[in-house]
Amino acid sequence: MKLKLTAAALALLAAPAFAQDAPTGDAVAGEKVFNKCQTCHVIANEAGETLAGRAGKTGPNLYGLHGRVAGSYPEFRYGDGILALGASGFTWNEADFVAYLADPGKFLKEKTGDKAARSLMSFRLAKEDEARNVYAFIASLSPAPVAADAAAAPAEGEAAPASE
Numbered sequence: 001m002k003l004k005l006t007a008a009a010l011a012l013l014a015a016p017a018f019a020q021d022a023p024t025g026d027a028v029a030g031e032k033v034f035n036k037c038q039t040c041h042v043i044a045n046e047a048g049e050t051l052a053g054r055a056g057k058t059g060p061n062l063y064g065l066h067g068r069v070a071g072s073y074p075e076f077r078y079g080d081g082i083l084a085l086g087a088s089g090f091t092w093n094e095a096d097f098v099a100y101l102a103d104p105g106k107f108l109k110e111k112t113g114d115k116a117a118r119s120l121m122s123f124r125l126a127k128e129d130e131a132r133n134v135y136a137f138i139a140s141l142s143p144a145p146v147a148a149d150a151a152a153a154p155a156e157g158e159a160a161p162a163s164e
Helices: 002-021 027-036 080-087 094-102 104-112 128-140
Strands: 042-044 050-053
Touching: 027 050, 027 128, 080 104, 094 104, 094 128
Parallel strands: none
Antiparallel strands: 042 050
16 A cells, blocks of 8 residues: 555656646647648658658658657768767757757757757747747657656566665
């Protein structure tokens, strides 16, 4: 009984953290904005089914972007700036996605600390509400990201590891 109460309390405490991760934009409005993105990008699931866009391959597939390590989509040739960002462990979230779309080169310079960092993406989406909406649309077609702590959490009925 104590284990169930402890688990319930932890779940309630963690809920606000997960809620903050949820996209704040309007996915329906974001679908219209994505028309600007589909020239270069596609959203295609693991089975290869195109969920949005055309067969754009200039940019990476945006399926599963929410919570994904930057520059990690397989079989895509990323620029050095985005690879350096990913090597630092950076994962995409709404706020960073919005900032990246406003000015990709400036974003990479600030996040990597490399004044020479450049982005291969020249397109900008300066309107913050449009960027939030397109992020919500991409997230709506993608699987939920796996929380970093989820892998370390004990299975139901198992004891948590002792802390030192």
